[in-house]
Amino acid sequence: MSALLKTPPSEIRRIIKFFFQYIHLFIRSVTLLWIATPTETTFFSITLLLQSAIPGIAIWINKQVVDAVTTTLSLHQESSFWTLISLVAGWATAILLQNLLPPYSEAAFANVKEKLTAYVNFLLLQKADSFKDLMRFEDSYFYDELQLIQEQVVYQPTNLLGTVSIIFRESIAMAIVLILLTPLGWWIPLIILLAFLPQTYFSFQIQWDIWETMSEKSPQARKMQYYSSVMLTDAYAKEVRLFGLGSLFIQRYLEAFEDKYQAMRSLRTKKALVRSILAVSSALANALAFYWVVLQALRGQLSPGNILLFIQSLAYLQENLIQIINSIFAMQETLIFMERLYKFLDSQPTLPIAKPGLPVPLPIRSGITFENISFSYPDGRLALEDISFTLKPGKTVALVGENGSGKTTLIKLLARFYDPTKGKILIDGTELISLELEEWRRQIAVVFQDFCRYSLTIGENIALGNLNSLNNLEELKIAAKKAGIFDKIDSLENKYQTLLGKQFDGTELSGGEWQKVAIARAFIRQKQSQILVLDEPTAALDPRSEYEIYHTFSELVRGKTAILVTHRLASVLMADAILVLKRGKLIEQGTHEELLQQGGEYATLWNMQAKQYDRS
Numbered sequence: 001m002s003a004l005l006k007t008p009p010s011e012i013r014r015i016i017k018f019f020f021q022y023i024h025l026f027i028r029s030v031t032l033l034w035i036a037t038p039t040e041t042t043f044f045s046i047t048l049l050l051q052s053a054i055p056g057i058a059i060w061i062n063k064q065v066v067d068a069v070t071t072t073l074s075l076h077q078e079s080s081f082w083t084l085i086s087l088v089a090g091w092a093t094a095i096l097l098q099n100l101l102p103p104y105s106e107a108a109f110a111n112v113k114e115k116l117t118a119y120v121n122f123l124l125l126q127k128a129d130s131f132k133d134l135m136r137f138e139d140s141y142f143y144d145e146l147q148l149i150q151e152q153v154v155y156q157p158t159n160l161l162g163t164v165s166i167i168f169r170e171s172i173a174m175a176i177v178l179i180l181l182t183p184l185g186w187w188i189p190l191i192i193l194l195a196f197l198p199q200t201y202f203s204f205q206i207q208w209d210i211w212e213t214m215s216e217k218s219p220q221a222r223k224m225q226y227y228s229s230v231m232l233t234d235a236y237a238k239e240v241r242l243f244g245l246g247s248l249f250i251q252r253y254l255e256a257f258e259d260k261y262q263a264m265r266s267l268r269t270k271k272a273l274v275r276s277i278l279a280v281s282s283a284l285a286n287a288l289a290f291y292w293v294v295l296q297a298l299r300g301q302l303s304p305g306n307i308l309l310f311i312q313s314l315a316y317l318q319e320n321l322i323q324i325i326n327s328i329f330a331m332q333e334t335l336i337f338m339e340r341l342y343k344f345l346d347s348q349p350t351l352p353i354a355k356p357g358l359p360v361p362l363p364i365r366s367g368i369t370f371e372n373i374s375f376s377y378p379d380g381r382l383a384l385e386d387i388s389f390t391l392k393p394g395k396t397v398a399l400v401g402e403n404g405s406g407k408t409t410l411i412k413l414l415a416r417f418y419d420p421t422k423g424k425i426l427i428d429g430t431e432l433i434s435l436e437l438e439e440w441r442r443q444i445a446v447v448f449q450d451f452c453r454y455s456l457t458i459g460e461n462i463a464l465g466n467l468n469s470l471n472n473l474e475e476l477k478i479a480a481k482k483a484g485i486f487d488k489i490d491s492l493e494n495k496y497q498t499l500l501g502k503q504f505d506g507t508e509l510s511g512g513e514w515q516k517v518a519i520a521r522a523f524i525r526q527k528q529s530q531i532l533v534l535d536e537p538t539a540a541l542d543p544r545s546e547y548e549i550y551h552t553f554s555e556l557v558r559g560k561t562a563i564l565v566t567h568r569l570a571s572v573l574m575a576d577a578i579l580v581l582k583r584g585k586l587i588e589q590g591t592h593e594e595l596l597q598q599g600g601e602y603a604t605l606w607n608m609q610a611k612q613y614d615r616s
């Protein structure tokens with residue numbers, strides 16, 4: 001108790017705030033259950049409700065039996081047949097409920113669990129899809145949160161359901177037993193509950209510390225996860241072995257674990273200690289009530305049945321209250337998860353979407369203009385600075401510049417994955433942000449530097465660029481031919497139906513072959529789009545494939561607006577104009593000849609590469 005007196009008011013306020021936060025999360029989560037699966041949840045609740053009546057019925061019948069027996073014996077009366085029958089019937093009901101209900105409630109639990117998990121996942125996916133920009137995925141804070149949610153969404157809804165159902169069932173059972181106790185003295189249930197209060201309060205206080213520590217220490221948990229994934233994931237397997245990194249990552253893993261474990265261990269010890277001390281106070285209060293009940297019985301004020309009722313109720317309540325409190329605490333980790341989830345679900349899209357958006361010019365006539373564009377990533381890093389240029393329709397522009405100069409960023413702005421921090425992008429004089437976004441994105445076919453490898457069939461992998469072609473084999477073949485992957489597909493046993501990727505035991509392609517599939521995907525999209533963007537499309541290709549791709553590319557882009565990002569300057573020759581980026585700035589622009597004449601950065605790069613080839 002002295003600890004309670006020493007607790008400063010600000011601490012109490014914090015704990016109260018924590019308590020209400022907990023209640024709020026609890027209510028929202030229970031509501032979620034209902035929304036996820038109303039019928040199943042109702043059925044499950046009914047089975048729980050019936051189960052919660054069992055302890056009360058059993059205790060009450062026991063009391064009646066003892067009272068009936070003692071009255072009959074002491075008054076030397078014949079026992080009433082109907083009393084006996086009704087008691088037996090009561091008993092049978094309790095036992096029947098106890099044995100009949102579990103199979104149904106277990107089945108209902110499993111059904112609700114599955115539906116809830118799927119529903120939470122559905123909400124998550126729907127929300128992720130509603131973010132039309134890349135902010136949530138490229139900002140490390142949001143990304144971390146999202147990863148954490150994704151890992152836990154598999155099991156946390158089950159935990160939620162498990163603890164909520166125990167709390168629900170046990171609270172009602174407790175209420176029934178407490179009501180049974182009131183005829184003995186109105187203050188008896190009160191004192192039993194009050195005796196538990198300090199325990200609950202301090203447990204909450206400690207749990208609050210654990211809550212804080214867990215969220216504070218969660219970087220440690222993330223690190224543990226990361227280090228073990230480095231050791232266990234195929235992508236790292238080669239380097240980890242070659243560089244002998246195993247012991248380093250195991251060591252890091254253990255350090256992160258130790259850090260987290262120490263903090264949690266001391267809190268758990270504190271929790272156990274406080275709870276055991278407080279258990280004594282609760283025992284004292286119960287002893288007081290026990291003393292009074294026995295005294296009343298000895299004085300003939302209470303029947304023997306009531307003593308049994310009291311003893312059984314007390315034994316039951318001890319167990320039941322501990323179970324409720326434990327479930328409340330077991331829920332804490334789940335509620336941290338739910339809080340994260342709600343925060344994500346409540347977060348607003350960061351990209352303003354014009355509704356209704358202006359129609360996209362089809363075709364674009366005067367061009368795409370970048371007007372004094374600057375851009376900083378969410379972490380504040382300036383990636384583009386005061387860039388101005390115009391992409392003329394039907395022309396090919398090459399973007400060159402060293403690593404990190406902002407080429408990919410420029411393309412992200414063009415696809416409107418981000419809006420510029422300063423400046424405007426104009427499409428035929430209309431601001432890009434006021435155009436219909438989906439329609440604009442349809443205008444862009446792009447092969448990203450870090451293109452995706454889908455564990456789908458090779459046909460689907462190509463058709464994803466334009467879902468209308470999903471069942472159009474001819475179109476798939478044309479795209480495959482242009483991307484130089486036609487012969488490879490033809491050699492596969494299942495042709496376009498061949499499943500790719502390791503995920504579902506599919507066929508694995510080489511890095512270059514995957515890249516060709518990604519290029520085919522852009523080519524198939526190109527039918528509906530006006531702009532083709534290739535960001536380092538040939539990095540993984542052999543010289544022959546590279547030559548062939550550029551050859552088809554130059555044919556393909558005829559009459560289209562195209563952006564070509566490349567480090568291989570030989571392929572730049574087909575471009576109508578060249579933009580040279582350096583550390584986020586546009587330092588040169590012009591044709592190949594003009595830039596060579598200028599003798600600047602481009603000329604230096606060109607000469608460097610030319611020399612390399614001269615030597616070989």
Ligand SMILES: Nc1ncnc2c1ncn2[C@@H]1O[C@H](COP(=O)(O)OP(=O)(O)OP(=O)(O)O)[C@@H](O)[C@H]1O
Nearest residue numbers: 138377379381383402403404405406407408409410
């Ligand atoms: N998601 C991000 N968050 C923060 N900074 C980023 C992000 N992506 C890129 N950057 C930074 O922006 C700058 C430009 O990156 P960008 O990817 O546009 O370069 P790039 O010219 O395409 O380089 P490369 O030739 O290596 O592909 C770099 O300094 C990079 O560190």
Ligand SMILES: [Mg+2]
Nearest residue numbers: 407408409449
């Ligand atoms: Mg790049």
